[in-house]
Amino acid sequence: MRGAMPDPSKDVRQPVIILGMHRSGTTMLASLLDRLGLFQGESLEENHESTFFLKLNITVMRRIHAYWDHPVPMHNFFDNSQAVELTTTCLKRTASSYHAIEFLGLRRFLRHRSIFALPCPWGWKDPRTVFTLPLWLSLFPAAKLIYLARNGVDVAASLFNRERRRFDLQRHKLLHPPFRFTLAGSLKRIGYKGSLRCLTMPGAFSLWEEYVAQAQRQLTRFPNERHILSYEQFVQSPRHHLAALAAFCGLDTSDDAIAKAIDGRVETARAHAFVKHPEHVDFYHRVRKTPWMIHHGYDNLPCTR
Numbered sequence: 001m002r003g004a005m006p007d008p009s010k011d012v013r014q015p016v017i018i019l020g021m022h023r024s025g026t027t028m029l030a031s032l033l034d035r036l037g038l039f040q041g042e043s044l045e046e047n048h049e050s051t052f053f054l055k056l057n058i059t060v061m062r063r064i065h066a067y068w069d070h071p072v073p074m075h076n077f078f079d080n081s082q083a084v085e086l087t088t089t090c091l092k093r094t095a096s097s098y099h100a101i102e103f104l105g106l107r108r109f110l111r112h113r114s115i116f117a118l119p120c121p122w123g124w125k126d127p128r129t130v131f132t133l134p135l136w137l138s139l140f141p142a143a144k145l146i147y148l149a150r151n152g153v154d155v156a157a158s159l160f161n162r163e164r165r166r167f168d169l170q171r172h173k174l175l176h177p178p179f180r181f182t183l184a185g186s187l188k189r190i191g192y193k194g195s196l197r198c199l200t201m202p203g204a205f206s207l208w209e210e211y212v213a214q215a216q217r218q219l220t221r222f223p224n225e226r227h228i229l230s231y232e233q234f235v236q237s238p239r240h241h242l243a244a245l246a247a248f249c250g251l252d253t254s255d256d257a258i259a260k261a262i263d264g265r266v267e268t269a270r271a272h273a274f275v276k277h278p279e280h281v282d283f284y285h286r287v288r289k290t291p292w293m294i295h296h297g298y299d300n301l302p303c304t305r
Contacts, residue, residue, distance in 0.1 A: 013116065014142040016123030016249050019130050019218075021211040022068065023158035024150035025231035028266065030125035032242055035261040036251040039122040042105030050124040052103035056094065057128040060087060060135065069195040069207055071214070074131040088138050095139065121250045130211050133218045144248065145224050147215055150231035151298045153274045153284045156204035163198045201283050212292045230296065232271040238262050275303040 016038060020026040030048040034040055041050030058068075064083075066073040077083055094100075096116065101109045104118075112118055116139075123144075129136065137143060170192055197203040219226060227248045234241045239258050246253045274280035281303050288299045 013118060014140050014144065016121065016144045016146060017129055017133070017136065017140075018123065018125035018146045018148070019133070019215055020127060020148035021130070021150065021155055021208050021215075022127045023155045023162075024127075024148050025234065025270075026125050026127060026148055029146070029148055029234070029245075032261050032265065033123075033245065033249060033251065036242075036246050036249075036257055037121060038249050038251055039118070039120055040124055041103045042108070043102055049126045050103055052100070053124040053129075054126050056091060057126050057132050060091075060132055061128060063087075066131070068128055069197045071128075071131045071210060078134060084135070088135050091135060092139055123249070127211065130215050130218065133222070137222055137224065141224075143224055145219070145222075145226040146245065146248070147219060147226060147228045148231055148234070149212065149215075149228075149296050151272055151274070151296075151301075152205055152208040152212070152290075152293055153280060153287065153298075154231075154270075154272065155208045156198075156201050156283075157274050157277070157280050159195070159198040159204040159207070160201050163194050163204075166194045167192065167199065201280075205283075205287055209290070209292050212296070216295075235266055235268050235271050238266040272301060272303075275301070 016033075018026055018030055018033075020029075027047045027049075030038075030040060034048065040048070041052055043051040045051055045054065061067060061071070061074065064073045064077045066077070077087075096114050098109070100115050103115060104112065108118070197207060219228070225248075227245060229241055239262060242262060243253050243258050246258065251257075274284060284301070284303065287293060288301070293299050
């Protein structure tokens with residue numbers, strides 16, 4: 001596929017917001033789009049999330065006692081229009097203030113003074129935005145949405161494995177001193193800190209269900225232009241899908257740019273990775289007929305116990 005470079009004079013002010021559950025491939029997707037020119041912030045953390053939007057999402061959730069693995073309070077929050085208006089006003093002020101330097105960088109800030117004046121393709125990725133999206137769409141009403149879905153068993157297994165590694169590391173520290181034998185020191189350095197919910201496959205899977213249900217509600221509620229695909233579709237034909245996403249975002253769609261962006265960065269074998277683990281295959285057969293597995297077409301995969 002051949003395509004022209006986007007017109008640099010075109011005034012592109014509305015962001016591209018990448019939505020999807022944790023461990024669904026959004027980091028991979030954000031990184032690839034970054035390589036094609038989608039500006040996602042001067043300061044990025046290890047999962048390719050803008051520290052600016054990440055901190056704001058975390059703050060919004062924490063102030064109402066919601067967390068990435070306990071998002072339920074967000075529903076009550078959006079039932080209170082005054083609370084929503086107050087928070088939206090604060091977000092707008094922050095995005096229009098000098099705090100935006102964290103996202104824009106000093107050079108862009110001095111040139112544009114505000115995120116709202118960015119003239120280039122830009123956006124951000126943070127799974128929490130699945131729950132905070134109405135706030136951001138009140139600030140950026142014409143934002144484009146990208147939604148990436150992934151098999152819930154693969155997501156649950158990835159979350160579970162990550163939490164087990166964290167737990168095992170903390171237990172290793174406890175069993176292999178030295179560390180300070182004080183109550184505060186032991187709890188602070190070694191006491192368990194993480195997602196208890198994701199320390200079990202059922203808990204991690206139920207979290208996936210919450211996120212995909214909320215994503216569907218948001219996509220149904222808001223008419224914004226969107227591009228929806230699955231992780232499995234993407235990794236099977238990455239060039240085709242990345243070219244389509246690049247066009248959607250107003251980026252370079254040339255064959256050379258797409259090939260260079262993808263080079264060695266897409267793992268086809270990660271699609272339905274759970275089939276390599278008998279215990280996860282057993283879990284799949286327990287949950288494959290649940291509503292959201294059926295909705296996303298994950299209910300009849302060729303795998304045996």
